[in-house]
Amino acid sequence: MRAALDTIAWAEGTYHKPNSGYNTLFGGGQISDLSKHPNICVRFGKTCSTAFGRYQGLNNTWFGNIMGNAAVTPDNQDRFAVKLLRACGVVDDILAGDSSWISTGCVGLPWASFPVNPYGQPQKSSGVLTARWKAFMK
Numbered sequence: 001m002r003a004a005l006d007t008i009a010w011a012e013g014t015y016h017k018p019n020s021g022y023n024t025l026f027g028g029g030q031i032s033d034l035s036k037h038p039n040i041c042v043r044f045g046k047t048c049s050t051a052f053g054r055y056q057g058l059n060n061t062w063f064g065n066i067m068g069n070a071a072v073t074p075d076n077q078d079r080f081a082v083k084l085l086r087a088c089g090v091v092d093d094i095l096a097g098d099s100s101w102i103s104t105g106c107v108g109l110p111w112a113s114f115p116v117n118p119y120g121q122p123q124k125s126s127g128v129l130t131a132r133w134k135a136f137m138k
Contacts, residue, residue: 003136004094004101005055005081010132011113011124012056022074026051034072037062055081061110084110097137099130 006015013028014021023030026042026049039059041048050059054077062072066083070076085091088106093099101107103126108117115126 007133021054
């Protein structure tokens with residue numbers, strides 16, 4: 001599971017950020033207060049994003065039925081990502097070493113860097129993500 005989480009962070013551009021990306025706003029800015037999702041809307045183009053943390057979770061996804069009012073600590077961010085993967089039904093595939101989880105449309109919903117996302121944002125190919133995931137598993 002750790003390799004899958006590292007793959008998501010790598011794809012979302014937070015893997016090499018300070019504190020492993022846990023304090024990272026959309027666009028790369030950093031904050032130190034992890035007591036709650038910051039809900040800071042960072043502008044890009046004609047819109048903005050509240051994506052935050054290692055897995056770039058949106059404010060409404062975090063506070064929705066996923067994490068409630070939980071602090072955005074590193075442990076809770078990891079739990080958040082696993083809950084999203086579980087909701088997509090791909091945890092068994094990940095644990096079995098089956099890379100099909102990477103191109104499941106559901107995974108592209110919370111993580112726009114994955115294939116089959118509906119957002120029109122740049123995405124990584126299944127091949128690139130599979131290679132990165134396998135490298136993280138070593």
